[in-house]
Amino acid sequence: MSRLNRTDRPYDIVLYGATGFVGVLTAEYLAAQAPDGLRWAIAGRSKEKLEQLRDRLPGGERVGVLEADVSDPAAVRRIAEHARVVATTVGPYMTYGEDLVAACADTGADYLDLCGEPEFVDRTYVRHDARARETGSRLVHAAGFDSVPHDLGAYFTVQQLPRSVPLTVDGFVTVDAAFSGGTFASALNQFARGRQMWAAARERARHEPRVMGRRALAPTGVPRFAKEVGAWALPLPTIDPQIVKRSARALERYGPDFRYRHYAAVRHLPVALGGVAAVGALATAAQLPPARRWLSDRLKPGEGPGPQKRAKSWFSVRFVGEGGGRKVFTEVAGGDPGYGETAKMFAESALSLAVDELPQTAGQVTTAVAMGDALIERLRGAGITFRVAAVR
Numbered sequence: 001m002s003r004l005n006r007t008d009r010p011y012d013i014v015l016y017g018a019t020g021f022v023g024v025l026t027a028e029y030l031a032a033q034a035p036d037g038l039r040w041a042i043a044g045r046s047k048e049k050l051e052q053l054r055d056r057l058p059g060g061e062r063v064g065v066l067e068a069d070v071s072d073p074a075a076v077r078r079i080a081e082h083a084r085v086v087a088t089t090v091g092p093y094m095t096y097g098e099d100l101v102a103a104c105a106d107t108g109a110d111y112l113d114l115c116g117e118p119e120f121v122d123r124t125y126v127r128h129d130a131r132a133r134e135t136g137s138r139l140v141h142a143a144g145f146d147s148v149p150h151d152l153g154a155y156f157t158v159q160q161l162p163r164s165v166p167l168t169v170d171g172f173v174t175v176d177a178a179f180s181g182g183t184f185a186s187a188l189n190q191f192a193r194g195r196q197m198w199a200a201a202r203e204r205a206r207h208e209p210r211v212m213g214r215r216a217l218a219p220t221g222v223p224r225f226a227k228e229v230g231a232w233a234l235p236l237p238t239i240d241p242q243i244v245k246r247s248a249r250a251l252e253r254y255g256p257d258f259r260y261r262h263y264a265a266v267r268h269l270p271v272a273l274g275g276v277a278a279v280g281a282l283a284t285a286a287q288l289p290p291a292r293r294w295l296s297d298r299l300k301p302g303e304g305p306g307p308q309k310r311a312k313s314w315f316s317v318r319f320v321g322e323g324g325g326r327k328v329f330t331e332v333a334g335g336d337p338g339y340g341e342t343a344k345m346f347a348e349s350a351l352s353l354a355v356d357e358l359p360q361t362a363g364q365v366t367t368a369v370a371m372g373d374a375l376i377e378r379l380r381g382a383g384i385t386f387r388v389a390a391v392r
Contacts, residue, residue, distance in 0.1 A: 009109075010082050011041045011064060012354040016100065017089035018042035019049040022114065022144075025343035026089065031057040033347065033382075035355065043079055044090075045069040070096045077103040087112040087143075087350040093120040094193070101128055101139060108135035110353045114346060116146035116239045119193055122200040125364045126207050133363040140370050142243050143349040144342035148367055149317045149384075150240040150262065151247055152376055153332040155368040156386050158254050162324030166257035169321045170221075171244075172229045172265035173236060175337055176314050214256050216248035221261040228320045228329070233263035247368040255323065265318070310336040318389070327392040334384040341384065348378040 015030065017023045019042075027042055034040060041064030042050050050067065054060040066082065068075035070090055080086055080103035090096045093115040104111035105128040115121060121141045132139050142151070154169050161167055218241035226233040241262040248254035313336035321328045334341045349367060352358065356374040367375060376386055 009084050011039045011084070013038065013040040013085045013087060013350050014043050014064075014066060014079055014083035015040065015087050015089075015350070016043040016068070016079060019044050019046065019053055020089050022339060022343055022346070023089040024053060025339055026087070026347050027053060027057060027063075029343050029347040030350075031059060031063070034351070038351075038354070040064070041066050041082070043068055070099070073099045073103075076100050077107070080104045080107045080109045083109050085110040085112060085350050085353045087346060089114055089346075091115065091117075093117050097124075105129075105132040105135065105137050105139060108137050110138045110140070112140045112143050112346070112350055112353065114144040114146070114342065115141045116144075118239050118242060119197040119200045121239065121242075121364075122197075122204040125204050126200075129207075129363045136362045138353065138361055138370050139364040140349065140353070140367060141364070142239055143367055144346050145315065145337040146238060147240040147243040148345040148349070148375075148379075149315065149332040149334075149337075151243045151366055151368045152372075152379070153317050153319050153330065153386070154244045154260055155247060155251075155372060156332070156376060157319040157321040157328060157330045158258075160328040160330065160388055160391070161255075161321050161326055163253070163255070165255055165324035167255045167321065167323035168259045169244075169319055170226075170228075170233075170261045170263065171240070172226065172231065172233060172263050172318045172320075174231075174265045174316045174318075176312075211249050214249075214252070214258075216245050216254060216258045216260075218242060218245035218260045218262070221263060226263070226265065229265050229318050231265040231267050233265060236262050236264050238262065243366050247366045250365070250369045310339050313337065313340075315341070329389040329391075331387055331389050332385060344382050344384070345379065348382055349375060352378055 015023065015027055018027045030040060042053060043066035044050055045068065047065060047067040050065045054063050054065055057063060066079055068079050070076065076099045080100065086100065086104055086109050088100055091114065093113060094117055097113065097115065097120060101111055101124050124139060128139065150171055153171060157169050158167060221233065221235045223232070223234050241260055244260045248258040248260065315337035316331060316333040319330045321330065349371065352371045352375045358371055358374060361370050380386055
């Protein structure tokens with residue numbers, strides 16, 4: 001039976017938070033790219049705004065509307081009960097995400113988000129992974145620029161290297177883009193919760209089973225000039241290396257001993273030093289409630305760059321992989337990472353979960369583990385580059 005012919009639930013995909021900045025872009029992408037027969041709906045707290053969005057979408061008359069406030073657990077559960085895949089843009093996830101994850105894990109719906117918040121991902125694992133494994137629910141976090149290019153890029157790089165040998169991969173990120181209010185709010189929230197984040201990581205470590213006979217590490221690198229990419233390499237304190245490490249723990253293709261390091265690649269040293277100072281200042285300000293409130297007012301959730309700025313934005317993630325006497329250089333690249341390409345990655349991930357024949361997985365899984373090759377091919381077809389630049 002075709003996955004699109006399954007009628008156990010009214011909708012194949014429900015997009016929750018559809019009227020937010022990235023939500024609208026994702027809805028527009030789904031409306032343009034959804035295959036014939038896909039049953040999908042948009043959801044959020046304002047029925048009026050949802051109906052206005054539906055009326056603007058091509059073929060919108062076939063798109064369902066579900067009203068549900070994130071503060072109403074019963075309404076959130078109804079969304080999970082109505083969908084095979086729930087894709088949510090409603091963040092910060094530490095504030096608004098718990099009830100929806102719980103509902104999906106309990107009802108067997110697949111869950112997908114854009115979360116770059118390590119604390120939320122770790123707490124989700126501890127509280128809901130076991131139940132999701134019982135019901136068959138796949139809980140997939142970080143399905144946007146955090147962390148699809150890095151997770152699938154490392155996976156793609158590993159596939160170019162020999163099997164069953166120790167492997168190392170370094171990722172170097174270059175971006176020209178602007179933040180949205182939602183992304184900025186999540187970053188502020190994460191900086192403000194450093195102690196809680198480390199506590200959640202330790203609790204997760206106590207619950208995770210050991211991987212016998214294999215090892216996967218994602219150590220923090222040190223600032224250095226990386227000759228292999230001709231740029232200054234600055235360790236990136238994002239969720240991405242943790243996601244890559246979890247893919248490596250789950251998949252034997254990464255070999256018996258795998259190491260991944262994650263960097264920002266900056267051409268000029270003064271720019272690199274300025275970036276480090278800016279991140280440090282933001283992290284410090286986030287610890288002070290008045291400063292945090294002031295920063296939050298500068299760019300609010302729902303706000304973001306206009307079409308002209310997004311059209312000029314781009315990203316490139318270059319990978320250097322080594323093992324078994326072979327060295328490969330690969331690249332994942334695309335346009336505006338925070339919005340256009342994130343909406344594309346997010347929508348294609350939802351479509352892959354709903355439509356593609358995928359490996360049998362359940363519980364909290366990464367994009368590489370849940371969708372792997374199928375999602376790479378989808379993204380290539382959608383214009384995101386996965387290429388081998390050189391082999392030595």
